Amino acid sequence: MGARVGSGSGAVGLGGAAGQELGRHRPRGGALAGATWTVEQVRVGGPPLGRERRLEHGPGVGMAIERGKHAPDPRDPLRGVARPGRAVGSAATMGRLITIEGIDGAGKSTLAEGLLPAISSRGHDVSLLREPGGVRAAERVRELVKDPGMTIGARTEALLYAAARAQLVEEALEPLLADGKWVLLDRFVDSSLAYQGAGRELGVEAVRAINEFATGGLRADRTLWLALPPDIARERTGGRGQPADRLEREEATFFERIHAAYDALWRAEPERVRRIDATGAPEQVLTASLAALSDLL
Numbered sequence: 656m657g658a659r660v661g662s663g664s665g666a667v668g669l670g671g672a673a674g675q676e677l678g679r680h681r682p683r684g685g686a687l688a689g690a691t692w693t694v695e696q697v698r699v700g701g702p703p704l705g706r707e708r709r710l711e712h713g714p715g716v717g718m719a720i721e722r723g724k725h726a727p728d729p730r731d732p733l734r735g736v737a738r739p740g741r742a743v744g745s746a747a748t749m750g751r752l753i754t755i756e757g758i759d760g761a762g763k764s765t766l767a768e769g770l771l772p773a774i775s776s777r778g779h780d781v782s783l784l785r786e787p788g789g790v791r792a793a794e795r796v797r798e799l800v801k802d803p804g805m806t807i808g809a810r811t812e813a814l815l816y817a818a819a820r821a822q823l824v825e826e827a828l829e830p831l832l833a834d835g836k837w838v839l840l841d842r843f844v845d846s847s848l849a850y851q852g853a854g855r856e857l858g859v860e861a862v863r864a865i866n867e868f869a870t871g872g873l874r875a876d877r878t879l880w881l882a883l884p885p886d887i888a889r890e891r892t893g894g895r896g897q898p899a900d901r902l903e904r905e906e907a908t909f910f911e912r913i914h915a916a917y918d919a920l921w922r923a924e925p926e927r928v929r930r931i932d933a934t935g936a937p938e939q940v941l942t943a944s945l946a947a948l949s950d951l952l
Protein backbone atom coordinates (compact mmCIF):
# COMPACT_ATOMS: atom_id res chain seq x y z
CA MET A 656 0.00 0.00 0.00
CA GLY A 657 1.20 3.48 -0.75
CA ALA A 658 0.36 6.89 0.61
CA ARG A 659 -2.71 7.30 2.77
CA VAL A 660 -3.48 10.97 3.04
CA GLY A 661 -5.44 12.61 5.82
CA SER A 662 -6.17 9.65 8.10
CA GLY A 663 -9.86 9.16 8.76
CA SER A 664 -10.63 11.40 5.84
CA GLY A 665 -11.88 9.05 3.16
CA ALA A 666 -8.51 8.81 1.42
CA VAL A 667 -7.40 5.56 -0.12
CA GLY A 668 -3.85 4.85 -1.27
CA LEU A 669 -2.45 2.18 -3.53
CA GLY A 670 1.26 1.54 -3.88
CA GLY A 671 3.05 1.84 -7.19
CA ALA A 672 6.58 2.18 -8.46
CA ALA A 673 6.97 5.92 -8.52
CA GLY A 674 10.50 6.81 -7.51
CA GLN A 675 11.63 10.39 -7.36
CA GLU A 676 14.40 12.04 -9.24
CA LEU A 677 14.95 15.59 -8.15
CA GLY A 678 16.59 18.17 -10.28
CA ARG A 679 14.90 17.67 -13.63
CA HIS A 680 11.41 18.70 -14.53
CA ARG A 681 9.43 19.01 -17.70
CA PRO A 682 6.79 21.64 -17.09
CA ARG A 683 3.37 20.71 -18.37
CA GLY A 684 1.11 22.61 -20.68
CA GLY A 685 1.29 25.72 -22.79
CA ALA A 686 4.47 27.04 -24.29
CA LEU A 687 6.65 25.36 -21.68
CA ALA A 688 5.60 21.79 -22.43
CA GLY A 689 8.37 19.66 -23.83
CA ALA A 690 11.25 21.78 -22.62
CA THR A 691 13.69 20.44 -20.03
CA TRP A 692 15.66 22.49 -17.57
CA THR A 693 18.05 21.66 -14.84
CA VAL A 694 16.68 23.44 -11.84
CA GLU A 695 16.41 22.64 -8.19
CA GLN A 696 12.69 22.94 -7.84
CA VAL A 697 9.73 24.29 -9.75
CA ARG A 698 6.02 24.34 -9.25
CA VAL A 699 3.80 21.74 -10.86
CA GLY A 700 0.38 22.48 -12.28
CA GLY A 701 -0.08 25.94 -10.85
CA PRO A 702 1.23 29.27 -11.99
CA PRO A 703 4.97 28.99 -12.61
CA LEU A 704 6.00 31.39 -9.88
CA GLY A 705 5.61 30.65 -6.19
CA ARG A 706 2.72 32.10 -4.30
CA GLU A 707 3.44 34.41 -1.41
CA ARG A 708 2.62 31.92 1.30
CA ARG A 709 5.03 29.43 -0.22
CA LEU A 710 7.81 31.88 0.33
CA GLU A 711 7.15 31.48 4.02
CA HIS A 712 5.93 27.93 4.47
CA GLY A 713 6.89 25.80 1.48
CA PRO A 714 9.12 22.80 2.05
CA GLY A 715 12.72 22.68 0.89
CA VAL A 716 14.81 25.19 -0.96
CA GLY A 717 14.50 25.86 -4.63
CA MET A 718 13.65 28.27 -7.34
CA ALA A 719 10.73 28.98 -9.56
CA ILE A 720 10.99 29.64 -13.27
CA GLU A 721 8.81 31.12 -15.92
CA ARG A 722 9.65 31.90 -19.52
CA GLY A 723 10.87 35.46 -19.74
CA LYS A 724 11.20 35.82 -15.99
CA HIS A 725 14.43 33.97 -15.34
CA ALA A 726 16.45 37.06 -14.58
CA PRO A 727 16.09 38.37 -11.01
CA ASP A 728 13.65 41.24 -10.81
CA PRO A 729 15.53 44.19 -9.28
CA ARG A 730 12.32 45.22 -7.50
CA ASP A 731 11.93 41.81 -5.90
CA PRO A 732 12.75 42.20 -2.19
CA LEU A 733 13.52 38.48 -2.05
CA ARG A 734 15.94 38.38 -5.01
CA GLY A 735 18.96 36.30 -4.21
CA VAL A 736 17.14 34.62 -1.34
CA ALA A 737 16.55 30.89 -1.68
CA ARG A 738 12.82 30.37 -2.22
CA PRO A 739 11.07 27.44 -0.69
CA GLY A 740 9.15 25.70 -3.44
CA ARG A 741 7.85 22.35 -4.48
CA ALA A 742 10.13 19.43 -5.09
CA VAL A 743 9.07 17.56 -8.19
CA GLY A 744 10.22 14.48 -9.99
CA SER A 745 11.35 14.04 -13.55
CA ALA A 746 8.88 13.78 -16.40
CA ALA A 747 8.88 10.02 -15.87
CA THR A 748 7.94 10.29 -12.21
CA MET A 749 5.78 13.41 -12.27
CA GLY A 750 2.51 13.28 -10.39
CA ARG A 751 -0.82 13.50 -12.15
CA LEU A 752 -4.12 14.91 -11.01
CA ILE A 753 -7.11 13.08 -12.49
CA THR A 754 -10.53 14.37 -11.54
CA ILE A 755 -13.92 12.71 -11.88
CA GLU A 756 -16.98 14.89 -12.36
CA GLY A 757 -20.70 14.52 -12.86
CA ILE A 758 -24.03 14.85 -11.14
CA ASP A 759 -24.93 12.59 -8.27
CA GLY A 760 -25.88 9.14 -9.52
CA ALA A 761 -23.52 9.27 -12.52
CA GLY A 762 -21.32 6.54 -11.02
CA LYS A 763 -18.25 8.47 -9.84
CA SER A 764 -17.54 6.26 -6.83
CA THR A 765 -17.89 3.04 -8.83
CA LEU A 766 -15.58 4.39 -11.49
CA ALA A 767 -13.02 5.50 -8.90
CA GLU A 768 -13.00 2.01 -7.37
CA GLY A 769 -12.31 0.53 -10.80
CA LEU A 770 -9.69 3.09 -11.81
CA LEU A 771 -7.59 2.78 -8.66
CA PRO A 772 -6.27 -0.75 -9.28
CA ALA A 773 -6.05 -0.10 -13.02
CA ILE A 774 -3.78 2.93 -12.53
CA SER A 775 -1.80 1.22 -9.80
CA SER A 776 -1.20 -1.85 -11.96
CA ARG A 777 0.54 0.41 -14.47
CA GLY A 778 3.16 1.27 -11.87
CA HIS A 779 1.77 4.54 -10.51
CA ASP A 780 1.44 5.24 -6.83
CA VAL A 781 -2.13 6.50 -6.70
CA SER A 782 -4.35 7.94 -3.96
CA LEU A 783 -8.09 8.42 -4.08
CA LEU A 784 -9.46 11.57 -2.47
CA ARG A 785 -12.85 13.22 -2.53
CA GLU A 786 -14.30 16.71 -2.46
CA PRO A 787 -15.44 18.27 -0.35
CA GLY A 788 -13.18 16.37 2.02
CA GLY A 789 -9.98 14.38 1.77
CA VAL A 790 -8.37 16.09 4.78
CA ARG A 791 -9.83 16.70 8.23
CA ALA A 792 -10.82 20.34 7.95
CA ALA A 793 -12.40 19.76 4.55
CA GLU A 794 -14.35 16.76 5.86
CA ARG A 795 -15.80 19.07 8.52
CA VAL A 796 -16.87 21.49 5.79
CA ARG A 797 -18.45 18.54 3.98
CA GLU A 798 -20.66 17.79 6.98
CA LEU A 799 -21.70 21.42 7.07
CA VAL A 800 -22.57 21.84 3.39
CA LYS A 801 -24.49 18.57 3.15
CA ASP A 802 -26.56 19.13 6.28
CA PRO A 803 -30.23 19.61 5.26
CA GLY A 804 -30.88 21.44 8.54
CA MET A 805 -28.38 24.20 7.72
CA THR A 806 -29.25 27.53 6.15
CA ILE A 807 -26.44 28.37 3.72
CA GLY A 808 -26.65 31.07 1.08
CA ALA A 809 -25.28 30.55 -2.43
CA ARG A 810 -22.19 32.72 -1.92
CA THR A 811 -21.46 31.12 1.42
CA GLU A 812 -21.79 27.73 -0.19
CA ALA A 813 -19.34 28.65 -2.96
CA LEU A 814 -16.85 29.98 -0.42
CA LEU A 815 -17.17 26.92 1.81
CA TYR A 816 -16.43 24.57 -1.09
CA ALA A 817 -13.51 26.78 -2.09
CA ALA A 818 -12.20 26.84 1.48
CA ALA A 819 -12.35 23.06 1.75
CA ARG A 820 -10.56 22.85 -1.60
CA ALA A 821 -7.81 25.25 -0.55
CA GLN A 822 -7.02 23.07 2.45
CA LEU A 823 -7.04 19.90 0.36
CA VAL A 824 -4.68 21.45 -2.18
CA GLU A 825 -2.24 22.63 0.45
CA GLU A 826 -2.35 19.65 2.75
CA ALA A 827 -2.66 16.77 0.32
CA LEU A 828 -2.65 17.50 -3.40
CA GLU A 829 0.47 19.59 -3.66
CA PRO A 830 2.64 17.31 -1.51
CA LEU A 831 1.45 14.20 -3.34
CA LEU A 832 1.92 15.66 -6.80
CA ALA A 833 5.31 17.07 -5.88
CA ASP A 834 6.27 13.60 -4.73
CA GLY A 835 5.42 12.13 -8.12
CA LYS A 836 2.20 10.52 -6.93
CA TRP A 837 -1.03 10.24 -8.89
CA VAL A 838 -4.21 11.55 -7.35
CA LEU A 839 -7.64 10.41 -8.38
CA LEU A 840 -9.99 13.09 -7.14
CA ASP A 841 -13.75 12.68 -6.87
CA ARG A 842 -14.79 16.25 -7.83
CA PHE A 843 -12.67 19.41 -8.07
CA VAL A 844 -13.08 22.99 -9.33
CA ASP A 845 -15.45 21.99 -12.15
CA SER A 846 -18.00 20.91 -9.53
CA SER A 847 -18.08 24.42 -8.14
CA LEU A 848 -18.30 25.94 -11.62
CA ALA A 849 -21.24 23.67 -12.43
CA TYR A 850 -23.08 23.56 -9.08
CA GLN A 851 -22.46 27.04 -7.72
CA GLY A 852 -21.70 28.90 -10.94
CA ALA A 853 -24.56 27.45 -12.99
CA GLY A 854 -26.77 25.57 -10.52
CA ARG A 855 -26.90 28.42 -8.01
CA GLU A 856 -26.57 30.96 -10.82
CA LEU A 857 -23.66 32.79 -9.23
CA GLY A 858 -21.91 32.91 -12.60
CA VAL A 859 -19.21 30.52 -13.75
CA GLU A 860 -16.53 33.22 -14.03
CA ALA A 861 -17.16 34.60 -10.52
CA VAL A 862 -16.87 31.12 -9.06
CA ARG A 863 -13.81 30.42 -11.18
CA ALA A 864 -12.12 33.50 -9.72
CA ILE A 865 -12.51 32.47 -6.08
CA ASN A 866 -11.29 29.01 -6.99
CA GLU A 867 -8.18 30.39 -8.68
CA PHE A 868 -7.42 31.98 -5.34
CA ALA A 869 -8.27 28.80 -3.40
CA THR A 870 -6.16 26.44 -5.51
CA GLY A 871 -3.39 28.80 -6.56
CA GLY A 872 -4.24 27.80 -10.12
CA LEU A 873 -3.74 24.07 -9.72
CA ARG A 874 -5.40 22.30 -12.63
CA ALA A 875 -6.34 18.72 -13.33
CA ASP A 876 -4.27 16.92 -15.93
CA ARG A 877 -7.40 15.16 -17.08
CA THR A 878 -11.05 15.35 -16.09
CA LEU A 879 -13.46 12.50 -16.69
CA TRP A 880 -16.98 13.90 -16.95
CA LEU A 881 -19.53 11.14 -16.42
CA ALA A 882 -22.30 12.47 -18.60
CA LEU A 883 -25.74 11.30 -17.55
CA PRO A 884 -29.12 12.96 -18.23
CA PRO A 885 -30.38 14.39 -14.91
CA ASP A 886 -33.65 12.43 -15.01
CA ILE A 887 -31.76 9.12 -15.18
CA ALA A 888 -29.45 10.29 -12.40
CA ARG A 889 -32.46 11.13 -10.24
CA GLU A 890 -33.94 7.67 -10.80
CA ARG A 891 -30.65 6.10 -9.75
CA THR A 892 -30.21 8.17 -6.58
CA GLY A 893 -33.87 7.72 -5.66
CA GLY A 894 -33.28 3.98 -5.66
CA ARG A 895 -30.51 4.26 -3.07
CA GLY A 896 -33.02 4.57 -0.26
CA GLN A 897 -30.92 7.20 1.54
CA PRO A 898 -32.30 10.53 2.75
CA ALA A 899 -31.47 13.33 0.33
CA ASP A 900 -28.80 15.78 1.49
CA ARG A 901 -29.14 19.57 1.23
CA LEU A 902 -28.18 19.72 -2.46
CA GLU A 903 -29.96 16.58 -3.52
CA ARG A 904 -33.21 18.22 -2.39
CA GLU A 905 -32.96 20.77 -5.18
CA GLU A 906 -35.45 20.64 -8.02
CA ALA A 907 -34.87 19.22 -11.49
CA THR A 908 -34.00 22.54 -13.14
CA PHE A 909 -31.04 22.96 -10.76
CA PHE A 910 -29.52 19.69 -12.04
CA GLU A 911 -30.36 20.56 -15.64
CA ARG A 912 -28.33 23.76 -15.32
CA ILE A 913 -25.47 21.76 -13.81
CA HIS A 914 -25.58 19.20 -16.62
CA ALA A 915 -25.55 22.00 -19.21
CA ALA A 916 -22.59 23.64 -17.47
CA TYR A 917 -20.56 20.42 -17.53
CA ASP A 918 -21.38 20.12 -21.20
CA ALA A 919 -20.11 23.66 -21.79
CA LEU A 920 -16.92 22.99 -19.80
CA TRP A 921 -16.25 19.91 -21.92
CA ARG A 922 -16.79 21.86 -25.14
CA ALA A 923 -14.53 24.67 -23.95
CA GLU A 924 -11.66 22.37 -22.92
CA PRO A 925 -12.00 19.08 -24.81
CA GLU A 926 -8.34 18.20 -24.31
CA ARG A 927 -8.59 18.23 -20.51
CA VAL A 928 -12.26 17.35 -20.04
CA ARG A 929 -13.28 14.02 -21.57
CA ARG A 930 -16.95 13.18 -21.88
CA ILE A 931 -17.70 9.65 -20.76
CA ASP A 932 -21.14 8.22 -21.51
CA ALA A 933 -22.37 7.19 -18.07
CA THR A 934 -25.59 5.53 -19.23
CA GLY A 935 -23.77 2.23 -19.82
CA ALA A 936 -22.69 -0.54 -17.46
CA PRO A 937 -19.86 0.17 -14.98
CA GLU A 938 -17.42 -1.93 -17.03
CA GLN A 939 -18.14 0.13 -20.14
CA VAL A 940 -17.63 3.35 -18.19
CA LEU A 941 -14.32 2.05 -16.83
CA THR A 942 -13.12 0.99 -20.28
CA ALA A 943 -14.02 4.36 -21.79
CA SER A 944 -12.31 6.17 -18.92
CA LEU A 945 -9.11 4.18 -19.28
CA ALA A 946 -9.12 4.96 -22.98
CA ALA A 947 -9.47 8.65 -22.10
CA LEU A 948 -6.40 8.35 -19.86
CA SER A 949 -4.31 6.16 -22.15
CA ASP A 950 -1.87 8.89 -23.20
CA LEU A 951 -1.09 9.63 -19.53
CA LEU A 952 -0.88 6.05 -18.33
Ligand code: ATM
Nearest residue numbers: 759786787816842843846847850902903
Ligand atom coordinates in the same frame (compact mmCIF):
# COMPACT_ATOMS: atom_id res chain seq x y z
P1 ATM B 1 -20.64 14.00 -3.47
O1 ATM B 1 -22.00 13.59 -3.01
O2 ATM B 1 -20.44 13.72 -4.91
O3 ATM B 1 -19.56 13.50 -2.61
O4 ATM B 1 -20.59 15.60 -3.41
C1 ATM B 1 -21.12 16.30 -2.38
C2 ATM B 1 -22.14 17.29 -2.85
O5 ATM B 1 -21.53 18.56 -2.94
C3 ATM B 1 -22.74 16.98 -4.20
N1 ATM B 1 -24.15 17.14 -4.05
N2 ATM B 1 -25.04 16.77 -4.77
N3 ATM B 1 -25.99 16.56 -5.28
C4 ATM B 1 -22.14 18.02 -5.13
C5 ATM B 1 -21.80 19.14 -4.20
N4 ATM B 1 -20.65 19.96 -4.56
C6 ATM B 1 -20.87 21.28 -4.94
O6 ATM B 1 -22.00 21.74 -4.99
N5 ATM B 1 -19.78 22.04 -5.24
C7 ATM B 1 -18.51 21.58 -5.16
O7 ATM B 1 -17.57 22.31 -5.43
C8 ATM B 1 -18.32 20.21 -4.76
C9 ATM B 1 -16.94 19.65 -4.67
C10 ATM B 1 -19.41 19.44 -4.49
